[in-house]
Amino acid sequence: MRPQWYQIALASIAVLAACTVSAYCFWFAVRHRNALFHLPGVGAALVVVGLVGERNVVVATGRPASVWDLSIKVPLIPLYLDVVTLIGLIIGLLGLSLILFLERVVAPEQRWTPPPLRGLDEDDSV
Numbered sequence: 001m002r003p004q005w006y007q008i009a010l011a012s013i014a015v016l017a018a019c020t021v022s023a024y025c026f027w028f029a030v031r032h033r034n035a036l037f038h039l040p041g042v043g044a045a046l047v048v049v050g051l052v053g054e055r056n057v058v059v060a061t062g063r064p065a066s067v068w069d070l071s072i073k074v075p076l077i078p079l080y081l082d083v084v085t086l087i088g089l090i091i092g093l094l095g096l097s098l099i100l101f102l103e104r105v106v107a108p109e110q111r112w113t114p115p116p117l118r119g120l121d122e123d124d125s126v
Helices: 005-031 035-052 057-061 083-102
Strands: none
Touching: 005 035, 005 083, 035 083
């Protein structure tokens, strides 16, 4: 059975959202020196890998599907998730809960501050 147009649109939106979350988490972890944000970033990246790599094993290989190849249907949403996507969701939720419970408070002198703006006189070549 081929996927319907709304399933493709929903999966595409989910991949775009997961890419955005992953990029923001990695940026925030580096910029604010909070390593806990790497966990949801890795989880969102695994969600992207799982959604993009989802396949029909029987058609692709010609052998029957095993337990590890099965997709799981999400209730109320016409979307099937494979094992990598579920692991990514679990890691992302675990990282989010660790951030909420164990968030490190960075001292004001260690926080990132943008460099001071230069005057326009320095940019003139005259």
